[in-house]
Amino acid sequence: MKPFAFEDLPNILGTLVMRVESIERMVKQIRDNKPPEDFDPGLMTILEASKLVNLSVATIYSKVCRKEMPANKKGKKLYFIRSELLEWIKSGRIKTMSEMQREADQRFNK
Incomplete structure (x- = not known):
């Protein structure tokens, strides 16, 4: 970017x-x-x-084909429902050690 002169203002x-x-x-x-x-x-x-779940389009096609990811198909196009994708992401949550310990304690206390 070139400097401007006062006359150019x-x-x-x-x-x-x-x-x-x-x-x-x-x-x-x-x-x-x-x-x-x-x-x-x-x-x-x-x-x-793809942007929401941070996966490539090809990976999404693979996951849908293997029925690992929720999708809707109309004709040749795939559509996704935002809330279903968010639930799908949440379903893969890894529990912490303290959560697993609490669950184990609850099972043994019953």
């Missing part, structure tokens, strides 16, 4: 104002547009699911 400021106004118009358009009635914010594509 009016042009730079004018450009910045125009860009900010353009951004404000875009934000207003996005804010005013309502999602379609059948839009489900919990429904995700495979790319969105």
Whole structure:
């Protein structure tokens, strides 16, 4: 980025104002547009699911094929429900030693 001269400031400021106004118009358009009635914010594509669970698309396809991961298929496309993916992640939780000890104590005390 080259240094600007004092004489360039009016042009730079004018450009910045125009860009900010353009951004404000875009934000207003996005804010005013309502999602379609059948839009489900919990429904995700495979790319969105990939980002959520931090796995590659290929790994997700493999896990769905082996029925290791919850998914919905419509035609040739896979869809995922956010809450189901979060539950799937939580189901793989590894217990701590103290939790396992508590469970063992509860079983022996019964």
